[in-house]
Amino acid sequence: MSVGAVVTVRALRTRRGQTEVLRGIDFDVARGEVVAVIGPSGSGKTTLLRGLNYLTPFTAGEVDIAGHRLRPGLSERADAALLRAVRTRVGMVFQSFHLFPHLTALGNVTEAPYRVLGLEAGQARARAQALLQRVGLGSYAGALPHTLSGGQQQRVAIARSLAMEPVVLLLDEPTSALDPRLVGEVLNVVADLAAAGQTMLIVTHEIAFARRVAHRVLVLAGGQIVDSGTPADVLDHPRTAATRALLGKE
C-alpha cells in the first residue's frame, strides 16, 4: 500500500459472464483526497466502486482499503468478519438512495452506529441528529423517507454513511436519480464534505462539479483508466477521445 493512501487498487479485473467489465485498474486515493471517476455509461464505473467494498466481487487483482486487503474469491459467509470490518470503515452512497423505508430519517442514520458500532442509544441519536443538521435536514428527523424529496432522501443517505465516520466515502452517481432542480442541494453537501477533508471517491456525470470539487479525475473507458490527473489537466486539455466525447468536444 502506498504511504498515506486510504485506498490502493492494483490490477483489478472483474468479469461478468463472458464480458470483462474491468480490465486492469490501478490507482490510489490519499487521505483527504477527493477523486472523481468519470466515463461513459457501461465503462465500469459503478462496478469499480462496488468492488471497493466487495458488494460486487472482483475476479483478479487486489484492493487495500481502510487497512484491510480484499482479494478475489471472498465469500459473504466465510469471510463475513473481514467484509464487515471493511464496510464498517468505508461508507457508500447509492444512486437510488436505498433508505430504509420503515425507519424515520433519524432512525436511518441512528441504526448502524447503534447496532454496528455499539454506541449507546442516546449517543447514536445525538450523532445522527447532528449529521441531519449538517446536511440541512435537522427538522426532518421524524420524517419517513417516502415523505421526503429525492434530494432530501439522498442527503439523509449521506448522513447515514457519515454516521459510521468512514475513512473513505464512496458515492455512486449520487445525483443521477434526481430531478435537476434537486441536484444542487446534494452537490453542495458533498462539496462541504470535501472542504472538511473527507476522503471521497465519486462516480459522477457532473463534469462541472468534478472540476470544482475533485483533487483528481480518473477517466474510465472500456474497463480501463484512459486518463487521470488534476481537473485542469484532464478536463481543460482532454488528451483522449473518450474524454473529449464526455466533454462534448467532438
Add this chain to the structure above:
Amino acid sequence: MSRCRSPIGRRAVIFALISMVLAAAGACRADDALERVHARGTLRWGGDIQGGEPYAFQDPHDASRLIGFEVEIADALARRLGVRAEFVQNDWQMLIPALERGDFDVILNGLEVTPARRARVAFTRPYYAFTETLVVRRDDADTVHGLADLRGRRVGTLGNSLAFDLVSAAPELEVVLYEGVEEPYIDLEQGRLAGVVLDHIIADRYGLVRPGLHAAATVGDGVYAIAGRRDDLALMRAVDDSLAAMMRDAELRAILTRWHLWDERQTALAQAEQPTSAPVTGAGLTLAHLPIFARAAGFTVVISALAMALAVAGGLLLSLARRYGGAPLRLSASAYVEVFRGTPVLLQLYVLYYGLAPILTLPAFAAAVIGLGMNYAAYEAELYRAGLDAVPIGQAEAALALGMSRGLALRRIVLPQALRVALPGIANDFIALLKDSSLVSAITVVELTKQMTITAVDVRGWLVPGLLCAALYLALSYPLSRLARRLERRLAPVPA
C-alpha cells in the same frame, strides 16, 4: 346410535337454513307417503354406512354391496310392503333433518328412542334393545364400578347419543365427544380418557376386543326403532305392522341371530307394547345458552390465536430455511410446505391425535393447536416468501454496506419490510383459521361449531343455534377483516 360422522361445521349452518325452508314446504304435504312408496316401488331408508359393522356397512369382499343386520331388516320390511328397499346414504348426525326434508321415507340406523327425538319424529315399535356399557382400563377394574367412581375424570362418548345423555346427566364428569367408534377406545388405552360409555354392540366390537380394556358396568339401556315423519301416519303404521309381523314369525330373531345380536333382552322386547309417541316440546334456546356459547367462542379464539402464533413463528423459520439454509434444510422446508399444504388439515389432525397416539400421546387441546399451527405454518411460509421477494436487493446491500452482519440486516432491515407485505395475508389467514378451527371437534375439542351442534340437539332446532353461531363467528372475524383491509391500505411504511 351413531358410529362415525364427518365433522359438520359450516355445513350444519347451511343445512339448518335449508331444512327450515323445506320443513315449511313439507308441512302442507298430505299423508300419501305410503301411496308414493307403492307408486315408486321402493322404500327409501336413510342411514350412514360409515357406522360400520354390524349395522349397515360395505361388504369387505365387495364394496359395491351393503350388508348388516339393518340392511336385512330393511329388505324384509320392504318385501312385506311389496316393494324394494333402497338405501340412502346420509351423515348420521343429519339423519333427522334429512328425513324432514324428504330425502328418504324412514331412518333405520341405530337411532335410539329418546324423549327428545320422539318429539320430532314418529317411531315404530323397537327392533332392538341394547345396554350402555362403561368400559375402563383393566388396571382401573378394581376401583371403577360405575359412573359415580369417575367423578372429575374424562369420559368419552358419541355426540347426540343416548350414552351422551346418560354421561351428561351424571354429576361431575368431564364429557369428551367423539365422531367415530374406534377413537374413544384408542384414547382410553392411551390414558387420555378414564372411561367410555357406548352401546354394548359398539363396546363389544370396538372396545372390549382390546386386551387392555375391561367392561366395568352397565349404566343404562335403550332401544333402536325406525323413525319416520310424524305426518306419514299410514306409512308408519304399515312399517310398524310389518315389523310386528317379523317379530311374530321370528324373521327378526333369525336376522339378529345371524349377526350374533340375539339375547334375552330381545325376547322381552317382543312382548313389550309399542311406545306411544307423546309429544315432548323442546326446551328452546334460552338465555342460559348464551354463556355456554360465549365460552365455546372463547375456546375458538384461544385455539385460533395460539395456533396462529405457532403458524407465524413456524412459517418464518420455514421461509428463512428455504431462502438461506443449506441444501438439506432448504429441501426439507420445501417438502414440509408441499406436504402440509397439499393434504387436508382434518387428515393431519387425525394422524397427529390418533395416528401418533402410541408414540406421542398429546392432549386434545395441544393436538388441536399444534395440528392447526403446523398446517397454517406452511401457508404463512409462502406469505413470508412473497414478502421477502418484495424487498428490493438494494435494501440488503445498503445494510451490508453499513457494516451490518447478514443476520442483523435480515432482522432489522429486510424482515420488517417483508413482514409488512405479508401482514394483510396473515390477517386473512387468521380469519380462515378461525373457521377451520371447527375441524378440531374431530379430535374431541368442543369449540364454537361443536357447541352449536350439541345445542341444536338439545333445543331440537338448527336454525336459531346456527344463526347464533354464525353471528359469533362474524363478530370474531369482522374486526379481523377490517384490520386486514387497514393493513393493506397502510402498506406504505409505518414509523419505526
